[in-house]
Amino acid sequence: MQTTTTNNAVPLLQATKGYAIVQQWLASKGLKPFTFQEEAWQHIINGQSGLVNAPTGCGKTYAVFLGSIIQFINTYPDNYQTQKSNGLQLLWVTPLRALAKDIGRAMEEVIAGLGLQWKVGIRNGDTSTTDRQKQKKNIPEVLIITPESLHLLLAQKGYPEIFKTVKTIAVDEWHELIGSKRGVQVELAISRIVSLCTVDRSPLTDTPLLTTDDLPLTTIWGISATIGNLEEAKAVLLASLTTHHSPLTTYDLPLTTYDCDSVIVKANLDKKIEIHSIIPDEIEKYPWAGHLGIKLAESIVPIIEKSKTTLVFINTRGMSERWYQTLLDIAPQFAGAIALHHGSMEQELRLWVEDALHTGTLKAVVCTASLDLGVDFRPVDTVIQVGSPKGVSRFLQRAGRSGHQPGETSNIYFLPTHSLELVEAAALKTAIKHNEIESKQPLVLCYDVLTQYLCTLAVGDGFMPDAIFKEVKNTFCFSEITKEEFDALINHITVGGVALQQYDEYKKVEIEENGLHIIKSRRIAMRHRMHIGTIVSDAMMKVKLMSGGYIGVIEEWFISRLETGDVFTLAGRNVELVLIKDMTAFVKKSTAKKSIVPSWMGGRMSLTANLGQVLRETFSEAATGSSQSVELKALQPLFDLQAELSHIPKVNELLIEQIESKDGYHLLVYPFEGRQVHEAMSALLAYRISKTTPITFSIAMNDYGFELLSDQPIPVDDSTVHELFTLENLLADIQRSVNSVEMAARKFRDIAVIGGLIFQGMPGEQKKARHLQSSASLLFKVFSEYDPNNLLLRQAYNEVLSQQMEEQRLRVAMHRILQSTIIIQYPQKLTPLSFPIIADGLNRNNLSSETLENRIKKMQQQLAG
Structure with a gap:
């Protein structure tokens, strides 16, 4: 963390009128600013950008918001209370709609208390058309907005006018956005606004939009709670600032006008x-x-x-x-x-x-x-x-x-x-x-998000490719994009790329004589605005009472498995399915005692690498009996049984158990790497074993380990086990061990939706999920056959490896295992570690008429006996 520096051009915070006014207001509330808040305020009035990191509930919002207030009062010390219609001063990006209302309420309390004429506006999917029109006519000083709605603003005609006065861009909960495609949306939007608010060239005339006289000072501040890679998080957010030097040299502006120094303001608060x-x-x-x-x-x-x-x-x-x-x-x-x-x-x-x-x-x-x-x-x-x-x-x-x-x-x-x-x-x-907090890895080269963004700009005022390429190249996500790749995306949205040139619906963007790329079709523009965003979920059906009133939404795949008269639970109510019409499930209240509890796709999260590492260390403590924790002491009978039947793995060991039961031959492996890594690792081991002997496996897993179940003995022993974890040919073996083409085809559906290749339908008549999947599958086949170098196709395969199979984390885990002692045990019956994995496998392959719970209870009784 850098310390506050001052020079003759920058006032000390405590000497400014803005600080005195804000401090006085805080004192009237019985509050006193924390050191980290004052430090952030000093950096803001210095014109610096950065990242505020503090525990939840310790005043991160005030660290940036009150800094903007102080900056404004310092700019208008004599008439700050009468200064009206100031234009957008603070753009506040938030990932959740629920946050907007709460933040807005807190900001309005401060503004009223200080007697400012500022207005606070909220812009998200819940904002009414009336409120949007009011904001368009008279933009508020503070605009709290989601990433999707921010891109919708960029799709408006004349959007540069909105941002020309902005002094600060604050990105709240940055630790939630980084590492997601919504975070990439934020990076791209910032790159555009930074360009507008330094010295930008008009796409039409090649002249500056703003003169150097009224050049506003735009700073960017991230607000983050718990994240391990703070420096990298800051670098991702501020990439467009730290690399945006060309306008300064082009127009001979003094470097002090646009200070690219960045800081991390860390609260040294002991949050109990x-x-x-x-x-x-x-x-x-x-x-x-x-x-x-x-x-x-x-x-x-x-x-x-x-x-x-x-x-x-x-x-x-x-x-x-x-x-x-x-x-x-x-x-x-x-x-x-x-x-x-x-x-x-x-x-x-x-x-x-x-x-x-x-x-x-x-x-x-x-x-x-x-x-x-x-x-x-x-x-x-x-x-x-x-x-x-x-x-x-x-x-x-x-x-x-x-x-x-x-x-x-x-x-x-x-x-x-x-x-x-x-x-x-x-x-x-x-x-x-020990402050072992997870890092969030930023995404790179999300071509689908960039394709959508280019169409967003084309819906607005249009864009000149060379200028936008420089801006995009300044972001962290696209710093490695080549001109050839960018040109391929331009070709994709203007003529349909290599494979879709015969279809007019893919020729969305027109090129004018002066080179301006713009969408002129009102139909295409309307469709694009409706589907701006990167959150792609399974088709959702509204659930509506026959007597009137909606109670929520449910995924189509769940409803499609129900029959009329079935009772399920939603929003705390038992309801009976009556009929399905126009993507709406009509229900009536039910007094039935039993009901089906809905499940949603993707409901199972996976253990993080950090927690997995600490978990291995904790098991090691249990093995040596060195821990004083109440939890491990309570589990002593379980550990004693595990040690008696098999072994408790230490931090530098990998435990493998081979157990024979009436269900077959079980091979159980305990890497403690999380369900997602285990999914890939189990498929990889199954493939490598099957190369040496013809064998079929059934696979189950949890966050602690995985099971390979076969009807014949599994040939794994001390002489062969190390070969299973070798890093040689790892990538090729991963791709062969799973149906990577099928996985990429499923992943391609989301990419195709984000990239605008598939239209999801008008409100109220969304296409059914299976129609979307068939459309995506057809495009996937067309690209695979006629355009194998297509960037969106390549992205689908990359995302399967990096996100779905966590290839990098799998590689690290395999390397760690090779450095560890591999211990193979042959227990005579199921062990405490193996039982939950095998029980999970019963749920997966349940062909019995007995309920799962009764089967597991019977197994427990047999083992106890």
Whole structure:
């Protein structure tokens, strides 16, 4: 972190009128600025950019927002309270709609208290047409906006007028955006605005849009809580600033006018976090995933009762529905005092829950990641995490939802869904103590996002390719793009590329005589505006009561498996399916005791590399008996049984178990690398084993390890095992071990939607998912055959490797395993480590008429006997 530097041209913060006014207002509220906030304010009035990093609930928002206020008051010291219609001063980018309302409320309180004439506007998918028109006529001084809506602004005619006065761009929750295509959207938007707000050339006349006299000073500030690679996060966000030197030299501007210095402002605040593990009365030696949590539901009732307000975090939407119903069943006194909140509930219901949290009228809310981010619910003093959070930063983020004020303690309870998750609780405590926070890896060369962005600019005022190429090249994501690749994308949107030249619908962008690239067709422009964004989910169906009123949305694949009369749960209600019409499922209320709990695609998160490493170290402590943690002590009977039957792996060991049962021959491997890496590694090992002997496998996995199950002995022993983990021909073997073409074809669907190759339909008549998939499959085949070098096709294969199969992390894991001692054990029966994986496999291959729960209970009884 750099320290504040001053020179004769830059005033000391404390000597400025803006600081005096703001400090006076804070004092009237009984508040005093933190050192990190003052440091950020000094950097902002210096004209510097940077990243603010502080624990959740410690005033990160004020660190940037009040800096903008101080800067404005310093600019207009005599008439700051009467200065009206100032144009856009602060552009505040936020990833969540729920954050916008909360941030806007806090900003308006400050503005009113200081007597400023500033207006705060919110721009996202919920903003009404009326409000958008008002903003267009008179742009507010502060605009809180999502990445998608920011790109919609760039698709307006005359958009440079909106941004010409902007002094600061703030990107909130940057740790959530970096590493996603929404983060790439932010990078591209910043590259355009930075170009407009330094000295830009008009796409029509090749003359500066702004003169050097009215050149505004634009700074960019990221706001981030928990992230491991702060320096890299800052570099990604500010790439367009730090590389944007050419206009300065072109127009002979003094470098002091546009200061590219960047800083990290880190709050050295000790945010106290109390982590409490809920230990079951009886530790099951043969645990299986999921069932224990609900059994422990009664143990959280006293926690909820003694707290003002509690957030109960559940990892999946389906389980949140079950937990909400369970809590109402076992604690009927909570009726009317607890609520449910997840992303598939109708917006009106979610907003009601958020408002009720603000006012403190709810005792508890069962929620998913929909309430992960920095919404300030001050009445919340307790958080309960049900099941593994899968990552240290996610756990910290959720803990920070309680005690969301400086100086307050965050209280979080960890409730395991099976016994072994108590090891994760111990690992999380260790990781937080040693500040082992995950890094977020930025994406590179997202050609689909760039294709969409070019069409966005073409819908607005149009663009000149050479100028935009320089801007795009300045971003982190596209710093390695070549002119040939960029030209290929231009060719793709103007003439359909190599393979689609015969189809007019792919010739979206027209080229005028002066070289301006622009979309003139109103139909194409309207279609494009409707589908700006990078979040591609499975087709969602609205769920509507026959009596009127929407209750939420559900994925089409789930509804398509139901029959008329089936009862399912959504938004905490049991409803019966009546009919499906126009992508809407019509339902009626049901009093049925039993219902189907919906599941959503992609509901299973994977363990992060950081938590996996600490988990291996924690198992090592259990093996040596060196830990004093309450969690490991409680699990001692389980560890004793594991050691008796097999082995407890230490940090420098890989355990492999070979077990024979009536179901066949089980090979179990425990890398502790997370479900996603295990998915790729299990397929790779299965392929490599099958090369030496004809054999068929069934595969199961969890975050701790994976199972290969066969009906014949599996030829793995001390003499052959190292060959299975070799790095030689790794990439080729990965591609052969899975159907990489099929995986790329599925991945291509999302890329094709983002890149505008597939139109998803008008509102209310969205194309069904299977129609989208068939359209994408056809394009995938066409490109594969006639345009094999197509950039979007190449991107699909790259994303399968880098994201779906985490090839880089797999390679690191394989290298680590080769450096470790590989221990092969032959237990006579199932072990505590193997049981949950094999139980998960039963769910996958359940051909029995017995219920899964009864089969697993029978297995437990047999093993105990």
